[in-house]
Amino acid sequence: MAKAVFPGTFDPPTNGHLDIIDRAAAAFTEVIVAAGVNQSKSRLFDPDERIAMLTELTEPYANVRVGTFEGLLVDYCRAEGAGVIVKGLRSAADYDYELQMAHLNQAMTGVDTMFLPTRPENAFISSSWVKEIARLGGEVASFVPSGVYARLQKKL
Numbered sequence: 001m002a003k004a005v006f007p008g009t010f011d012p013p014t015n016g017h018l019d020i021i022d023r024a025a026a027a028f029t030e031v032i033v034a035a036g037v038n039q040s041k042s043r044l045f046d047p048d049e050r051i052a053m054l055t056e057l058t059e060p061y062a063n064v065r066v067g068t069f070e071g072l073l074v075d076y077c078r079a080e081g082a083g084v085i086v087k088g089l090r091s092a093a094d095y096d097y098e099l100q101m102a103h104l105n106q107a108m109t110g111v112d113t114m115f116l117p118t119r120p121e122n123a124f125i126s127s128s129w130v131k132e133i134a135r136l137g138g139e140v141a142s143f144v145p146s147g148v149y150a151r152l153q154k155k156l
């Protein structure tokens with residue numbers, strides 16, 4: 001299949017993100033892991049740090065590269081010549097939220113969204129909770145790749 005964009009905030013990337021990257025790399029000819037850099041959520045890692053972590057994680061995949069985008073995701077997809085957005089789904093709540101964005105993105109430019117259900121062992125992992133648990137001194141080693149864990153420990 002064609003070129004796909006896997007967008008996210010990736011603050012920080014988790015095992016769930018890595019699983020989606022792994023499976024998208026097998027399903028698509030080319031995958032761009034695109035970090036949004038103009039979102040309003042409070043950030044722990046700056047864009048350069050998020051790019052560094054994603055670059056490390058995607059290094060084993062010859063058909064995956066990392067990018068950043070500001071503004072509308074569909075504009076980025078168009079600029080990159082990507083016809084598909086890939087999103088991971090952990091739950092029905094994710095689906096409800098993502099479906100509206102998928103419809104809007106499709107209506108704006110015709111770019112389609114393909115959903116990959118997350119593996120069950122990752123279904124409860126989110127970057128937001130990982131950050132909160134780590135900030136409060138909890139153990140997050142089993143929720144994030146080892147390189148991300150090292151950076152989290154250094155930062156907090």
Ligand code: PNS
Nearest residue numbers: 007008009010036071072073074101104
């Ligand atoms: O990892 P996240 O926080 O769930 O990623 C959300 C992201 C960056 C994919 C989403 O907020 C997004 O697409 N933002 C770009 C702005 C945009 O296109 N907004 C209109 C969506 S219909």
